[in-house]
Amino acid sequence: xxxxxxxxxxxxxxxxxxxxxxxxxxxxxxxxxxxxxxxxxxxxxxxxxxxxxxxxxxxxxxxxxxxxxxxxxxxxxxxxxxxxxxxxxxxxxxxxxxxxxxxxxxxxxxxxxxxxxxxxxxxxxxxxxxxxxxxxxxxxxxxxxxxxxxxxxxxxxxxxxxxxxxxxxxxxxxxxxxxxxxxxxxxxxxxxxxxxxxxxxxxxxxxxxxxxxxxxxxxxxxxxxxxxxxxxxxxxxxxxxxxxxxxxxxxxxxxxxxxxxxxxxxxxxxxxxxxxxxxxxxxxxxxxxxxxxxxxxxxxxxxxxxxxxxxxxxxxxxxxxxxxxxxxxxxxxxxxxxxxxxxxxxxxxxxxxxxxxxxxxxxxxxxxxxxxxxxxxxxxxxxxxxxxxxxxxxxxxxxxxxxxxxxxxxxxxxxxxxxxxxxxxxxxxxxxxxxxxxxxxxxxxxxxxxxxxxxxxxxxxxxxxxxxxxxxxxxxxxxxxxxxxxxxxxxxxxxxxxxxxxxxxxxxxxxxxxxxxxxxxxxxxxxxxxxxxxxxxxxxxxxxxxxxxxxxxxxxxxxxxxxxxxxxxxxxxxxxxxxxxxxxxxxxxxxxxxxxxxxxxxxxxxxxxxxxxxxxxxxxxxxxxxxxxxxxxxxxxxxxxxxxxxxxxxxxxxxxxxxxxxxxxxxxxxxxxxxxxxxxxxxxxxxxxxxxxxxxxxxxxxxxxxxxxxxxxxxxxxxxxxxxxxxxxxxxxxxxxxxxxxxxxxxx
Ligand code: ADP
Numbered sequence: 001x002x003x004x005x006x007x008x009x010x011x012x013x014x015x016x017x018x019x020x021x022x023x024x025x026x027x028x029x030x031x032x033x034x035x036x037x038x039x040x041x042x043x044x045x046x047x048x049x050x051x052x053x054x055x056x057x058x059x060x061x062x063x064x065x066x067x068x069x070x071x072x073x074x075x076x077x078x079x080x081x082x083x084x085x086x087x088x089x090x091x092x093x094x095x096x097x098x099x100x101x102x103x104x105x106x107x108x109x110x111x112x113x114x115x116x117x118x119x120x121x122x123x124x125x126x127x128x129x130x131x132x133x134x135x136x137x138x139x140x141x142x143x144x145x146x147x148x149x150x151x152x153x154x155x156x157x158x159x160x161x162x163x164x165x166x167x168x169x170x171x172x173x174x175x176x177x178x179x180x181x182x183x184x185x186x187x188x189x190x191x192x193x194x195x196x197x198x199x200x201x202x203x204x205x206x207x208x209x210x211x212x213x214x215x216x217x218x219x220x221x222x223x224x225x226x227x228x229x230x231x232x233x234x235x236x237x238x239x240x241x242x243x244x245x246x247x248x249x250x251x252x253x254x255x256x257x258x259x260x261x262x263x264x265x266x267x268x269x270x271x272x273x274x275x276x277x278x279x280x281x282x283x284x285x286x287x288x289x290x291x292x293x294x295x296x297x298x299x300x301x302x303x304x305x306x307x308x309x310x311x312x313x314x315x316x317x318x319x320x321x322x323x324x325x326x327x328x329x330x331x332x333x334x335x336x337x338x339x340x341x342x343x344x345x346x347x348x349x350x351x352x353x354x355x356x357x358x359x360x361x362x363x364x365x366x367x368x369x370x371x372x373x374x375x376x377x378x379x380x381x382x383x384x385x386x387x388x389x390x391x392x393x394x395x396x397x398x399x400x401x402x403x404x405x406x407x408x409x410x411x412x413x414x415x416x417x418x419x420x421x422x423x424x425x426x427x428x429x430x431x432x433x434x435x436x437x438x439x440x441x442x443x444x445x446x447x448x449x450x451x452x453x454x455x456x457x458x459x460x461x462x463x464x465x466x467x468x469x470x471x472x473x474x475x476x477x478x479x480x481x482x483x484x485x486x487x488x489x490x491x492x493x494x495x496x497x498x499x500x501x502x503x504x505x506x507x508x509x510x511x512x513x514x515x516x517x518x519x520x521x522x523x524x525x526x527x528x529x530x531x532x533x534x535x536x537x538x539x540x541x542x543x544x545x546x547x548x549x550x551x552x553x554x555x556x557x558x559x560x561x562x563x564x565x566x567x568x569x570x571x572x573x574x575x576x577x578x579x580x581x582x583x584x585x586x587x588x589x590x591x592x593x594x595x596x597x598x599x600x601x602x603x604x605x606x607x608x609x610x611x612x613x614x615x616x617x618x619x620x621x622x623x624x625x626x627x628x629x630x631x632x633x634x635x636x637x638x639x640x641x642x643x644x645x646x647x648x649x650x651x652x653x654x655x656x657x658x659x660x661x662x663x664x665x666x667x668x669x670x671x672x673x674x675x676x677x678x679x680x681x682x683x684x685x686x687x688x689x690x691x692x693x694x695x696x697x698x699x700x701x702x703x704x705x706x707x708x709x710x711x712x713x714x715x716x717x718x719x720x721x722x723x724x725x726x727x728x729x730x731x732x733x734x735x736x737x738x739x740x741x742x743x744x745x746x747x748x
Contacts, residue, residue: 004119007049008033009040009058009066010082018108019053026112037061037069044073051115055082056090063094071098078118080111152246171225171248173218183218190214190222202231202239212249224253276351276370279360280308282328286360295351295372297344308368313340313348327357327366338373350377396492399478404428404488416494418464429490432471434462445475449488452477458495469496515581529570529706536563573708576636580715587630587719589746594625594658594669597635602656605642612646615653625658627669628743633716637724638671640709641736645675647705652676652733660742667742668722674735680728689714689724713738720744 004027010016016033023029032047034040037060043049052070056063063081070079081094081102091102100118103111146153152168154161161177172188174180189195194213201208208229215223229244270277276292278285285303293300296311312320316339323333336354343349352371357364390397396413400406409417409424417424417432437459448455454476461471472495478487540556540563547553579585602618609616627634645654655674660667680688689710710724717723721741728734 002028004029004115005047005050006031006053007040007043007047007051008053009035009037010053010055011035011058012055015055015082015105018105019111022108022111023115026116037065040066041069041073044069048074049077051119052077052079053082053111054079056094057084063090063099064097067094067097067099076122078115078122080114080118149245150247152248154242154244154246156242156244157240167248168246171217171223171246172215173221188215188218190216198227198229199239202229202242203233203237205231205233208244222250223248224250274371276368276372278303278308278368278370279358279365280324280368281360281363281365282325283307286365292370295343295349295370296341302344311341311343313342316340323355324366327355328364330357330364341370349374396490396494398429398490398492400429400488400490402485402487407487413492416463416492423464432459432461432463434460434468436460436468449475449477449485452479452485469494470499471495530567533563533567533570536560537567570706573706573712576712577708580712585719587633587744587746589628589630589744592627592629592631592634594627594634594671594740595620595623597631598638598656598658598671601635601638601642604639605646609646609654612649613651614646614649617653617655619655619657621657621659625660625669627740629720629740630716630744633720634740637713637716637738638673640713641673641738644705644709645673645677645734645736649675649677649733661739663739668739669742670737670739672735672737674733676733679730679732679734680726681730685726685728 006023006029008016008019008031010019010033020031023031032043032049034043035058037058040054044052052066052074054063054066058066067079067081070077078100079098081091081099083090083102083104085106086104091099094102101114103114147166149165149167152165152171154164154168156162161181164177164180169175169177169180172180174183186192186195191214198208198211198213201211208227211227213225213227215225217223226247226249227244228246229242231239231243232241234240270289273289274291276295277287277289278292279287285306285308288300288303293303296303298306298311308324309317309321320339326333327335335356336352338350338352340348341351350373352373354369356367358367359365360367391410393410394412396416397408397410398406398413399408406424406427406429409421414421414424419431441457441459445455445457454474456474457472459471459473460468462468471492473490473492475488475490477485478489480486537560540560544553544556544560547556576585598618598620602616606616642654642656653676657672657674659670659672661670662668688707714724717738717740721744722739725737725739726734727737
């Protein structure tokens with residue numbers, strides 16, 4: 001049994017002992033006794049007694065004060081006042097203050113009994129209080145429950161709401177039941193027919209169970225309400241009382257609607273996307289969109305029975321299995337990567353895959369987005385192939401930016417230019433320029449490139465070593481997808497060697513052509529030149545056999561001789577030409593007196609000049625004119641000039657003069673042959689020095705000739721280091737002047 005805690009204020013120790021003795025008769029107790037008010041108050045607070053016994057006659061205080069302290073500190077603790085003798089009036093006053101009882105010492109034997117009674121009373125009181133308290137609390141709980149119940153509870157009697165909880169008011173937006181009753185309830189129904197339905201159901205004695213109603217708040221906001229109700233009917237079968245509860249599911253409905261909306265959004269998104277979308281777990285595919293099904297060629301049903309790795313290319317199965325398992329175990333593996341998948345027909349594709357974790361039908365799963373990048377991969381491979389080709393190409397390849405700063409060069413470029421890649425990247429290609437490429441080339445190049453047109457051409461460039469070379473370049477702009485120029489690319493080839501070979505070849509070709517031309521000319525011109533004198537020889541020699549007159553015979557022999565001479569000269573010319581062509585015709589240098597040589601030649605032609613009635617005069621400026629030269633060259637040249645002047649002059653004179661001259665600091669002896677003949681047109685003055693060219697070719701062969709004489713003459717003068725000058729006017733005459741160097745070194 002619990003000990004009762006007594007606090008006693010009594011200064012008389014005998015009385016304390018007396019009380020102790022009295023209490024011990026009945027209780028298990030503890031007793032604290034004090035002697036003054038101050039300690040009493042302290043003990044009230046610290047000891048907190050279950051029972052107080054206080055002697056009224058305690059010095060410096062009294063029963064009233066002591067009971068007041070009790071009231072203040074431990075109000076419900078029983079208080080018994082102790083007096084010496086029976087003093088009812090005094091006790092009454094103290095009891096008025098709140099004391100429970102009083103005992104005089106003379107009756108102290110009643111103490112235990114009184115105490116017990118008081119304790120029992122107090123126990124009863126306490127129990128009552130507790131029960132009351134519990135009742136209050138449970139009522140409050142019930143009230144709270146009802147008031148805050150998510151369902152709105154109500155009771156309607158004779159069409160009037162007699163009770164409803166706060167939820168009902170809140171749902172419809174009313175502040176009180178009165179407000180609700182004053183409002184026309186019909187207006188709470190969106191569809192008045194629904195109200196009728198509910199009422200007729202109740203009238204027929206049925207319960208309304210989970211009926212979904214479209215209703216409105218006081219202010220007209222739409223509501224979705226679930227109604228449950230039953231009614232009590234009166235003797236006439238009219239509704240007397242309705243009891244029911246409402247559930248506001250407006251928000252639930254809204255959420256449901258937005259859920260439906262977001263699901264349809266997801267579906268539309270997934271189905272209209274050009275990405276494959278799949279949801280899968282470790283057991284199988286759970287979802288796939290049509291793009292993905294098309295990619296792999298399986299139907300939705302088939303996929304629902306397949307592991308995701310069943311469509312992965314064997315090379316990547318292990319990787320994808322590992323990552324999938326890690327993801328579904330809540331890990332965070334690499335989520336974006338590329339691998340190959342294999343379709344139903346066995347065809348493989350490269351895909352770009354992005355995975356994420358989701359909850360699907362309440363379970364953790366993975367979602368994957370898939371792009372078919374097969375074409376991209378192929379293009380990449382193609383590109384790789386091409387870059388290898390470019391890198392390995394023997395052609396120099398260079399890519400620059402828009403400002404012509406080098407961004408890329410291939411191996412061949414590095415090797416050909418001699419620069420290192422570090423020196424090249426970021427530099428301007430003008431570092432290759434030798435300075436000898438004409439400016440116009442660059443102008444044209446940039447004009448083309450800036451207008452988007454490729455350019456082809458040659459540069460004279462320079463390697464790092466300083467060696468010059470001919471660069472054949474193909475330069476073209478590179479456009480982006482919008483047609484904007486973003487780079488310039490050049491492909492170059494060192495064509496120095498080719499150019500040299502080409503030059504050589506063209507020289508050879510010219511030579512061959514020349515030889516061909518010579519051959520044709522011989523056949524056309526020469527056949528005539530050979531046949532005419534031969535005909536003469538044969539004709540006259542036949543005639544001779546029939547002649548008897550010696551003079552006639554002599555004349556004929558003279559013709560034969562002339563024809564023979566002409567044939568001989570032609571043959572000599574041919575031989576000379578071929579020797580000159582072969583290039584093994586070196587001058588034999590000796591001392592010559594041009595005056596003597598000229599006189600000898602003039603003598604040879606005197607007769608033929610006379611025959612044509614031409615005056616042939618000679619004017620040497622000195623008696624001797626010595627040169628170190630080649631006799632044949634000089635003689636043949638002069639003979640030819642004289643022969644021509646007689647041939648192409650029909651009247652007038654032929655004047656030969658010898659003089660000396662200096663040209664470009666070089667000393668020459670000059671012989672000039674001037675005639676009053678047919679002259680040579682300006683355009684033919686150059687041509688006649690070429691092989692087989694005759695001024696008269698164009699207008700019929702009035703004059704005999706091979707067309708070789710002047711060309712041989714020019715070649716002879718070349719070999720001597722001299723030249724021929726010509727002054728002529730058609731119809732007036734010509735003057736040919738040969739310049740013979742005073743000294744010609746013989747070639748060894
Ligand atoms: P050809 O054997 O025809 O004389 P040449 O080479 O000596 O060949 O001369 C070439 C051509 O130059 C001649 O056919 C002739 O038309 C012209 N020619 C040369 N000398 C004279 C000249 N003194 N007066 C006019 N024409 C000349």
